[in-house]
Amino acid sequence: MSKLLRKPNPKETSPGVINVHEVTSENSPLEYVGFKVVDLAPGSTYKEELGKVECCIVALTGKITVSDHDQVFENIGTRESVFEKKPTDSVYVSNDRTFEVKAVSQARVVLCYSPSYKQLPTKLIKAEDNGIEHRGKYSNQRLVHNILPDSDPSANSLLVVEVFTESGNWSSYPPHKHDQDNLPDESFLEESYYHEMNPRQGFVFQRVYTDDRSLDETMAVENGDVVLVPAGYHPVGVPDGYESYYLNVMAGPKRIWKFHNEPTHEWILNRK
Numbered sequence: 001m002s003k004l005l006r007k008p009n010p011k012e013t014s015p016g017v018i019n020v021h022e023v024t025s026e027n028s029p030l031e032y033v034g035f036k037v038v039d040l041a042p043g044s045t046y047k048e049e050l051g052k053v054e055c056c057i058v059a060l061t062g063k064i065t066v067s068d069h070d071q072v073f074e075n076i077g078t079r080e081s082v083f084e085k086k087p088t089d090s091v092y093v094s095n096d097r098t099f100e101v102k103a104v105s106q107a108r109v110v111l112c113y114s115p116s117y118k119q120l121p122t123k124l125i126k127a128e129d130n131g132i133e134h135r136g137k138y139s140n141q142r143l144v145h146n147i148l149p150d151s152d153p154s155a156n157s158l159l160v161v162e163v164f165t166e167s168g169n170w171s172s173y174p175p176h177k178h179d180q181d182n183l184p185d186e187s188f189l190e191e192s193y194y195h196e197m198n199p200r201q202g203f204v205f206q207r208v209y210t211d212d213r214s215l216d217e218t219m220a221v222e223n224g225d226v227v228l229v230p231a232g233y234h235p236v237g238v239p240d241g242y243e244s245y246y247l248n249v250m251a252g253p254k255r256i257w258k259f260h261n262e263p264t265h266e267w268i269l270n271r272k
C-alpha cells in the first residue's frame with residue numbers, strides 16, 4: 001500500500017460539515033505542509049482556532065463567507081467546477097487567529113496550513129489577483145493559477161498554486177525536485193497534491209522518486225485523491241481523453257520556490 005497516496009475519507013464533523021481529507025504532521029511524513037478538504041452543505045459553518053499555524057482558505061467550488069472575527073468576506077468563490085478553469089477567491093489567515101467559513105451554496109473548501117510564528121494581516125486573495133501562466137510546449141502544456149506565490153509576501157511559509165493539464169499532456173515535468181535547503185541552487189519545500197479529473201472517472205499517474213531511489217512510488221491517482229511529496233521528483237502524466245486539475249501546497253524552512261530539474265531529462269525544455 002502506498003504511503004504517499006490518500007483516498008477521500010469523508011467524515012461528518014458537525015451538521016453539514018464533511019471532512020474529506022486531513023493531512024497533518026501526526027498522520028503523514030510532512031512537517032511543514034498540512035492540508036484539509038472540507039465539504040459544506042448550504043448554511044453550514046466550519047470553525048477553527050489556529051495555533052502556531054497559518055492557513056490559506058481556498059474556495060475551491062461553491063460560494064462561502066469567511067470571517068476572522070475582525071473582517072468578513074462575503075459570498076466569495078467563483079466557480080461550480082474547477083474545470084471552468086477560472087481562478088477562485090482565497091483568504092489568508094495568520095497564526096493564533098480564529099476563523100469561520102459559512103457555506104452560501106454547496107461548497108468544497110481547501111484549507112492549506114504551515115507552521116507560523118509571526119502574525120500577519122488577514123488578506124482576501126481575489127480571483128483577479130491570481131497570476132496566470134501558460135507553461136510548456138508540445139505535450140508538456142499546462143495552465144497555472146498562482147494563488148500565493150513566493151513573490152507575494154502575504155504569508156510566512158505557505159505557497160499555493162493550482163495547475164490544469166490538458167488531455168495527453170504532462171506537468172510537473174520534466175521532473176523537478178525541491179528537497180535540499182541549498183539556496184541559491186535549490187530550496188527545501190514539502191508539497192501536497194489534491195487531484196481532480198474531468199470526466200471524473202479519469203485517472204492520472206504520478207511518480208515520486210529521489211535520486212538514490214530510496215523513495216520511488218508510481219501511483220494511479222483518481223478523482224479527489226491527495227498525493228504527498230515529502231521529497232523527490234514528482235511528475236504527473238495525464239491519459240488521452242481526460243483533463244487534470246491539481247492544487248499544490250508547498251512549505252519549508254524558507255519561503256522560496258527554487259527547484260532542480262533532473263539533469264537527464266532537462267533536454268525536454270530545450271527542444272525547438
Ligand SMILES: O=C(O)C[C@@H](O)[C@H](O)C(=O)CO
Nearest residue numbers: 135142161163171172173248
Ligand atoms: O509547472 C507545473 O507543471 C506545475 C509544477 O511546477 C507544480 O506546481 C510543482 O511541482 C511545484 O513544485
